[in-house]
Amino acid sequence: MIGWLRTGVPLVLTLIFALPLTVIARNRTIRGEPMVILILNMTIILFLFNFTSFALSAIDVQYGYDMPQLLCGVLMLIGVNIFGGFKVSTFFLALEQYIAVVFSLRHFTIMSRWVKRMVALTWFYIVTLTVVGLVCHHLELETVAEFDIRVLGIGHEIQKCGWQMIPNAFMVAFQACFLLFSMLTCAILLYTAYQGFKHEKRIAKGDVSHQTRRFMMRFKSFKRIVKLLVIFLLIDIIGTGIHIASRWFTLPPVFLNVTHFARVISLIVEYWAYGASNTIIRRAVRLFFGFRPSPEESEIAPWAPERTPQIAASDQLVVADLEAASGN
Numbered sequence: 001m002i003g004w005l006r007t008g009v010p011l012v013l014t015l016i017f018a019l020p021l022t023v024i025a026r027n028r029t030i031r032g033e034p035m036v037i038l039i040l041n042m043t044i045i046l047f048l049f050n051f052t053s054f055a056l057s058a059i060d061v062q063y064g065y066d067m068p069q070l071l072c073g074v075l076m077l078i079g080v081n082i083f084g085g086f087k088v089s090t091f092f093l094a095l096e097q098y099i100a101v102v103f104s105l106r107h108f109t110i111m112s113r114w115v116k117r118m119v120a121l122t123w124f125y126i127v128t129l130t131v132v133g134l135v136c137h138h139l140e141l142e143t144v145a146e147f148d149i150r151v152l153g154i155g156h157e158i159q160k161c162g163w164q165m166i167p168n169a170f171m172v173a174f175q176a177c178f179l180l181f182s183m184l185t186c187a188i189l190l191y192t193a194y195q196g197f198k199h200e201k202r203i204a205k206g207d208v209s210h211q212t213r214r215f216m217m218r219f220k221s222f223k224r225i226v227k228l229l230v231i232f233l234l235i236d237i238i239g240t241g242i243h244i245a246s247r248w249f250t251l252p253p254v255f256l257n258v259t260h261f262a263r264v265i266s267l268i269v270e271y272w273a274y275g276a277s278n279t280i281i282r283r284a285v286r287l288f289f290g291f292r293p294s295p296e297e298s299e300i301a302p303w304a305p306e307r308t309p310q311i312a313a314s315d316q317l318v319v320a321d322l323e324a325a326s327g328n
Contacts, residue, residue, distance in 0.1 A: 006160070007061060010053035017047040020275060023288045030280050034111035035096055039275045041119045042089040045082055045126075046271065052079040060161045070137075072161035077133035080166065084174060085126040086267070087181040092118040093274050094185045094229075098192040101199075101222055104215040129174065136167040144168045152250050172247055179240040186233040193226050225273040232266035239263040 024030065024040045031037060056075045060067045095118075100107045147168035148154040163171070196219045203216075239259040246256060275281055286292070 006057035007054060010050045010057060013050040014047060014054055017043055017050060020281060020285065021047050023284050024281070026288070027284050030284050033280060034108070034115040035093070035100075035278070036280055037115050038089065038093050038096055038118060039278060039281060041122060042086060042093065042271065043275060045085045045089055045122070049079060049082045049086065052082060056161060065160045067161045069165065072165050073137045074134065076161065076163060076166055077137060077170075078130055080163065080174060081126050081130040081133060084129060084178055085122050087178050087185075088122045088125050090270050090274065091181045091185045091188075092122065094188040094192075097222055098188050098195075100218045101192050101196045101215070104218055107218070129177070133167070133170045133174075136170040141167040141169055144171055147247070151248070154250065168247065172244065175240055175244045179237060179244065182233055182237045182240060186230060186237065189226055189230055189233070192222065196222060221279070225277060228269060229273050232269045235262050236266040236270075239266070 021040070021043045024036060024043065031040070052075065056072075056079060059071070059075070096111060096115075099110050103110060142150070143165055144167075145164040148164075199215065200219060239262055242251070242259050243256065245251070
């Protein structure tokens with residue numbers, strides 16, 4: 001039963017993430033949006049993570065829960081570091097939201113220049129940490145299970161390939177990086193909200209020359225998700241901190257399981273806030289299944305670049321005459 005759950009759950013999640021992945025990959029139009037590219041990158045990461053988890057569980061079951069330690073360690077390290085890349089991808093999505101709110105008029109120009117670099121940096125992080133983890137595994141550094149026995153006096157009844165087989169030093173470093181990116185993401189979201197509300201007040205008081213529709217649309221879109229994101233990011237930060245502390249202090253297993261479950265929920269909420277709640281993605285999914293988009297989804301997305309009207313030469317002469325007449 002446990003074996004079927006270990007293989008069934010990641011398989012179902014792999015199929016779930018395959019849907020938005022297919023929708024975005026087949027729709028060339030929406031891939032012109034920088035935020036959609038970042039969401040696509042995040043979706044690929046989650047798809048690969050769940051596929052790796054499924055493959056690891058299936059191979060473990062095939063070996064009768066006696067998978068060779070080398071194969072187990074390699075697959076676990078690949079899966080863990082792909083999952084770590086998810087946190088980096090959400091950091092860049094928060095940075096995109098900051099640019100969209102604070103630099104509304106130059107958002108598309110800035111993001112068009114940086115979006116590919118953001119994707120490349122995410123995968124550089126994944127590859128680098130995977131290589132470091134494999135080196136630690138090759139050097140046969142003390143695993144989590146061995147550390148727990150030596151320091152905490154906790155013995156693990158390891159009957160399957162699990163994270164306890166990962167080198168302890170690498171696991172602590174991985175969790176620290178995970179915590180760092182969660183804190184940075186939370187800080188960026190809070191600062192973006194502060195700057196947005198401050199600019200909104202200036203607009204309300206008439207302290208600016210004109211009220212930009214572009215800023216208001218982007219900030220309205222941002223306000224829909226920021227409170228939820230910050231709350232669940234704080235849960236993730238606290239949960240990660242507890243798991244790091246558990247490397248040196250004995251904590252009740254039930255307490256660790258509850259915090260782990262809360263962290264999983266927070267990560268699901270993060271993906272929903274950035275991906276599933278995105279107007280462009282929702283519209284593309286509806287069209288993919290043949291449904292008509294809702295009126296809200298039919299509006300121009302707040303991060304889409306405005307089209308500058310092309311003025312013919314004859315029209316420019318007319319405009320010049322009108323300006324001259326108004327000057328007289």
